[in-house]
Amino acid sequence: MRDRFVGFAAALNRLGAAVACVALGALVVLITLQVVRRRLLGAPIVYTDEVSGYLLVAVTFLSLGYALQHGDHIQVEFLTGRLAPRRLRWLRVSWCLIGLGFTGLLTVRTAVLALDSARLGAFSITSQVPLAPIQAVAPLGFALLFLQLAARLVETLWPPR
């Protein structure tokens, strides 16, 4: 059960990172096209700034959990690194609980933002696309991070033998 949950969290976060990579590729193509069209053809893509921001949203939020999975989020470890394993284990549990509280709050609050946009039928200014599906990427990303933190908590409480 434990391994299945941890594996499930890892798989979802790998999927999130894969989508983030596609968004990053699209960002490179979009910005390069914009420079070529604006400078060489004199025909800029008017929605580049806006869509770039949306792609950055996908690149960033969808890989938050994947970065945690790979130990990329920075911690100040020079004091905690000297603790005895038992104490360190409980400290790690507290990190996860604090992280779960914070990312849980962000998941809920950013979901509220997306739902409000859906309710109000909000559209983006330049590209005139509905905002709600784009804003939904934020709670999705925070939920992936929440899931990865939960997996980390499970692994800390019940370490593999």
Added chain:
Amino acid sequence: MSWELAGAIYLVVMTLLLVGGVWIAIALGVVGVVGLLIVNPSLVAGIESVAWNTIESFVLTAVPLFLFMGAVIMNSGVSARFYRGLTPWLARVPGGLAQSNIVACSIFAALCGSSVATAAAIGAIAIPEMRTRGYDMRMTTGTLAAGGTLGILIPPSIPFIIYGSTVGESVGRLFTAGVVPGVILTLAFMAFLGVQVWLHPGLVPRETGVVTWAMRLRALLDLVPVVLLIVLVLGGIYAGVMTPTEAAGVGAAGALAVAALYRGLTWPVLKRSLLETVRANAMILFIVIGAQIMSFALVSAGIPRGVVAAISDLSASRWMVFTFIVVMYLVLGCLVDALSLMLLTLPVVFPIVQAQGFDPIWFGVVLVILLETGLITPPVGINLFVIQGMSGEPLGRVAAGSFPYVVLMLLAIVLLAFFPGLALWLPAKMF
């Protein structure tokens, strides 16, 4: 609640969380949420807008693009070819390959905005080569750790992008302002190394091989495409043809083209570069989100305004305040990583800097040099760890080799304090 009490509570919570080892991004965000709960709980409902508006930004789009450009150059083997291409040109300069480290770091810094990536890219190639040839490892690791720090001063620079977007200054002007101090620091590093080798010739082996002009000209094949890429990216920004974000996009596409030209662009290289980029970007921008939430709480409690007023009441001279800020960054730089430190302190420090009449662009350059010192001072100098991990040398030895460069960076700050034009002249000419 008074701003002093609110500030004291924030400081205690922050210290507990950071020293306790909570992820920095989460620690900053939690301090922000706790702060908002204390000041006005209804403001917690604003954190979603802070998170969304922080990331939905055209300026910050440059962060993953520059990271991707650096990752492609590093993973495709282009950086290794470049380093080897540089060697024949610097073989006769006192310090030999050790000078190549600094020059390669400063040039690689112009391809990626990260110090860690710079130190790792050049270190991976230089360390085995220099160990085999019998170079002193304390000196070698020192040049690599310190040379790597140039990655965040010489544009493009991730900290300049984050600083610019946080305080509302032009990233292009910041990039331009970093050029002259970056070149001065590079030359100072090289001059120091030359003197060090002149005083202690035993630090470097006697180079016996003959370097011909034919070898130098052949080496140009490895240098020219990379130099052209740098000219394209930085030239585009300085000529006003492209914004920093556009230059980052074109640079990323250009890096792919250069990698393909050298037949280094394979599917595993592309996949690895993409995944490394999204991970590093998530780490950086999550800290930015946490810092913005904290900043929202600090402003809501009136802390920056209160601190500025309190410092004005002290009637301290602006240079006394500046010295205090420098000392604070030197101390904190030993404990907290560079980017987090910048985001952690800017909400309070920047209003002070503005109130004291310092130029925000000039301060951005000074701040980045201060952050550079933190990268090579123990216990959390991240470049020290990178080079230690690659070389297997004790951390103390790497730190000792890097220490003279910390002194040079502090001298650069003194120079900038006396001659602010070193940072401000070029942006004034170009913008």
